[in-house]
Amino acid sequence: xEGFLNNGLxxxxxxxxxxxxxxxxxLVVYPAPRNLNYAWNFGSLAGLALMIQIATGIVLAxxxxxxxxxxxxxxxxxxRDVNYGWYFRYMHANGASFFFIVVYLHVFRGxxxxxxxxxxxxxxxxxxAILLAMMGTAFMGYVLPWGQMSFWAATVITKLFGAxxxxxxxxxxxxxxxxxxxxxxxNRFYALHFLLPFAIVGLVVLHLWALHHKKSNNxxxxxxxxxxxxxxxxxxxxxxxxxxAGVFLIVFSIFLFYAPNYMGHPDNYIPADPLKxxxxxxxxxxxxxxxxxxxxxxxKLDGVIVMGLSIGIxxxxxxxxxxxxxxxxxxxxxxxxxxxxxxxxVVLGFCGANPPEGAxxxxxxxxxxxxxxxxxxxxxxxxWFERPLPLPDSIAKPxxxxxxxxxxxxxxxKARGERR
Amino acid sequence: MAEHExxxxxxxxxxxxxVATGAVAAVGxxxxxxxFIDQMNPAADVLALSSIEVDLSPxxxxxxxxxxxxxxxxxxxxxxxxxxxxxxxxxxxDLKDPEADEERAPRPEWLIMVGVCTHLGCIPLADQGExxxxxxxxxxxxxxxxxxxxxxxAPENLTVPDYVFVDDTTVxxx
Numbered sequence: 001x002e003g004f005l006n007n008g009l010x011x012x013x014x015x016x017x018x019x020x021x022x023x024x025x026x027l028v029v030y031p032a033p034r035n036l037n038y039a040w041n042f043g044s045l046a047g048l049a050l051m052i053q054i055a056t057g058i059v060l061a062x063x064x065x066x067x068x069x070x071x072x073x074x075x076x077x078x079x080r081d082v083n084y085g086w087y088f089r090y091m092h093a094n095g096a097s098f099f100f101i102v103v104y105l106h107v108f109r110g111x112x113x114x115x116x117x118x119x120x121x122x123x124x125x126x127x128x129a130i131l132l133a134m135m136g137t138a139f140m141g142y143v144l145p146w147g148q149m150s151f152w153a154a155t156v157i158t159k160l161f162g163a164x165x166x167x168x169x170x171x172x173x174x175x176x177x178x179x180x181x182x183x184x185x186x187n188r189f190y191a192l193h194f195l196l197p198f199a200i201v202g203l204v205v206l207h208l209w210a211l212h213h214k215k216s217n218n219x220x221x222x223x224x225x226x227x228x229x230x231x232x233x234x235x236x237x238x239x240x241x242x243x244x245a246g247v248f249l250i251v252f253s254i255f256l257f258y259a260p261n262y263m264g265h266p267d268n269y270i271p272a273d274p275l276k277x278x279x280x281x282x283x284x285x286x287x288x289x290x291x292x293x294x295x296x297x298x299x300k301l302d303g304v305i306v307m308g309l310s311i312g313i314x315x316x317x318x319x320x321x322x323x324x325x326x327x328x329x330x331x332x333x334x335x336x337x338x339x340x341x342x343x344x345x346v347v348l349g350f351c352g353a354n355p356p357e358g359a360x361x362x363x364x365x366x367x368x369x370x371x372x373x374x375x376x377x378x379x380x381x382x383x384w385f386e387r388p389l390p391l392p393d394s395i396a397k398p399x400x401x402x403x404x405x406x407x408x409x410x411x412x413x414k415a416r417g418e419r420r
Numbered sequence: 421m422a423e424h425e426x427x428x429x430x431x432x433x434x435x436x437x438x439v440a441t442g443a444v445a446a447v448g449x450x451x452x453x454x455x456f457i458d459q460m461n462p463a464a465d466v467l468a469l470s471s472i473e474v475d476l477s478p479x480x481x482x483x484x485x486x487x488x489x490x491x492x493x494x495x496x497x498x499x500x501x502x503x504x505x506x507x508x509x510x511x512x513x514d515l516k517d518p519e520a521d522e523e524r525a526p527r528p529e530w531l532i533m534v535g536v537c538t539h540l541g542c543i544p545l546a547d548q549g550e551x552x553x554x555x556x557x558x559x560x561x562x563x564x565x566x567x568x569x570x571x572x573x574a575p576e577n578l579t580v581p582d583y584v585f586v587d588d589t590t591v592x593x594x
Contacts, residue, residue: 059459081463084455 026212031230032237033218035395039113040216040237041244042106047204048245049099054197056092057141064144066190068183071146072271090260096138097263098252100286103131112338114326115217121318123210128314130203135287137196140189142284147268152281154181154189160294163301180274221327222391229395280355288352289345295356296368306368313375320375322383330389334382341374471594473586476530484546486535489593493535493543494581495554496591499565504528506552507566514570517577521566524580532583532591533567539574554578 004010005020014020063082065074078085107127110116116124143154158175162168177184215224224230231237255262263285267278283291293310297303313320328335344367351364472489474496479485484497499507507521508528525531535543535554542558549555549562551570556563561572568577583593 055456059456062460063463077463077465081465083458083461083463085459085463087455088459 026208026233027238028232028234030212030233031215031227032233033216033224033229033395034231034236035218035220036216036237036240037219038240038244039105039109039219041241042102042109044241045102045244045248046099046106048248049095049102050197050200050204052095053092053099054201056088056095057194057197059088060092061194064190066144066187068146068186068272071144071186075145086260087256090256092141093264094252094255094260096141097284097286098248098255099134100138102248103134104286107131108342110217111341112328113217113219114221114321114323114328116318117321117324117326118318119214120210120217123207123214124318125315126203126207126210128311130200130207132311133196133200133203137193137200138284138286140193140196143186143189144193145268146186146272148270148272148276148278149265149268149281151181151272151274152277153283154185156281158185160304160307163304165301182274217326218395219327219329220392220395221325221329222395225394225396282353285349285353288350289348290352292348292352292364293368293371296351296361296364306372310371313372317375317379321379323386323388325388325391330391331382331386332389333386334379337374337378337382341371344370344374471592473590473592475590477589481529487593489534489581494593495531495533495535495546495567495578497531497546499525499529499531503531503552503565507564507568510564510566510568516569517575519566519568519577521568524566524568524577527585530591531565531567532593533578533580535578537561537574538569538576538578539572544578 005014005024010020060078063074063078063085065071075089078089080086082088110124110127139153139157143150158172158181161175162172164171173179175185176182177188265282265284267281270278282288290307290310294303294307297306323331323334325331328338347363347367348371351360351367354360356364470490472487474485474487476496476498479496479498481498482500482503484495486493486495488494497503504521504525507525510521512518512520521528524533537544537556537558539556539559539561542556544554544556544561544563546554549571551562551564553565553567553570554563555561556572556574559573561574562570563574563578564570566577567580569575581593583591586592
């Protein structure tokens with residue numbers, strides 16, 4: 001890259017529009033903590049998933065028609081007539097699921113290693129905003145095929161706004177553009193589904209800006225002390241991210257080519273019928289925990305509020321977690337409760353997937369209650385009472401003075417230094 | 421050079437891996453790109469509509485109908501004796517794109533051609549222009565009663581599509 005940047009033509013261009021030095025600064029020589037583990041791959045994978053969604057989405061938009069009379073047929077037209085149409089539609093549908101998988105893993109990485117704590121609170125907020133924008137985009141995209149699940153998902157989700165006191169009904173009619181879900185609704189959802197991903201791209205730029213301003217957190221969760229704590233992004237993390245992308249694409253391909261409808265719902269292959277609701281409607285898997293929280297609370301407005309708060313309290317997480325220690329590696333008590341929270345969210349997912357009958361109601365309520373207890377009561381208390389393990393002096397120190405593996409790294413670094 | 425060879429064993433191996441990785445990535449990118457290109461080609465349902473049949477019985481001599489075939493207008497002209505005589509009298513040496521009327525209209529009373537100007541794709545107007553045939557309003561190309569370019573910027577005659585007469589009053593185009 002250095003040689004490239006010294007090229008006369010490159011220098012001429014770069015002095016007028018510094019794209020090359022910008023890329024160099026942020027993707028090549030960018031100082032990244034030397035101890036990042038594979039949990040740090042999910043950010044780049046989320047970026048990859050976003051690009052896949054935008055690329056395949058633009059292809060689908062070339063063949064799809066957002067009209068109640070032709071939307072369903074145009075999706076079948078994509079599946080049967082358009083060259084590689086099945087490939088693009090399955091990639092887009094499964095890509096949405098995989099986008100959520102890597103984003104959720106990215107969020108849980110942040111929760112485990114305390115990436116939301118000072119000085120990265122704004123970075124965390126922007127991440128949550130991306131998650132909310134993704135949810136809106138995914139929901140409106142799911143409506144577009146105009147199958148039974150599309151239609152009734154649109155009904156149920158838009159009706160949530162009906163819970164708003166006084167103006168609820170007007171708001172819902174405003175969202176619909178009518179007295180019910182019909183062509184105006186489908187048209188605006190299509191327009192917004194096209195728009196929102198680009199809003200996400202904008203948020204991602206802000207996310208990366210905030211990230212590169214304060215630099216990455218790391219598995220030790222300690223601040224960097226000097227240049228010895230960093231390694232250049234390229235080639236160390238470009239190659240690590242590329243390897244992760246390869247693994248991701250293999251798993252993605254298994255679903256795409258061998259189980260493309262595994263995460264879908266067969267009822268969505270029935271054209272939308274405004275006069276008949278399917279007997280059992282569930283959202284896509286990535287909404288199930290929130291759906292469970294919605295159903296756990298009796299009372300329409302209360303349920304909507306509590307579901308909104310389930311994400312809303314995450315904005316306050318940097319202050320709810322009172323511990324100054326970021327990484328769970330050094331927080332013996334928090335670590336336990338972290339895994340209990342993960343389990344709790346998985347349980348909520350199962351509650352959301354099952355009909356609200358019998359034991360599922362009680363389990364869902366208990367899991368919902370625990371979710372809020374974790375964030376509002378346990379986290380502040382753990383921060384006060386927990387005695388964290390001693391933190392290492394620096395990122396570089398345990399790497400350079402540890403067991404046999406780091407010793408080998410020192411030898412290699414030395415050899416490399418001598419060769420230079 | 422000698423110094424380079426001293427460190428060569430490790431360097432070569434790394435270079436090889438570097439180039440091999442790049443090559444795999446390039447092949448993968450090319451494979452990933454092809455569906456994105458091919459999806460814009462005509463879809464199966466479009467290709468399935470490649471031929472049409474037209475009933476000619478209502479078209480009186482001197483009349484012309486325009487039908488849509490493969491997303492383009494096709495002129496079907498029931499020519500009068502005068503049209504035919506004029507088309508066949510034109511000396512081939514005068515033509516920009518020499519083509520005998522007999523070749524263009526094996527059944528002389530029926531002239532069937534794609535109504536797209538060979539210049540830049542506008543639809544020529546019938547019964548206009550200096551040669552009694554068609555005139556393209558976009559850039560002033562004049563076509564004669566056989567649809568041959570006589571004057572103006574168009575390089576070629578109006579295209580005659582493949583067609584067969586299924587019977588005396590029905591033609592299959594495409």
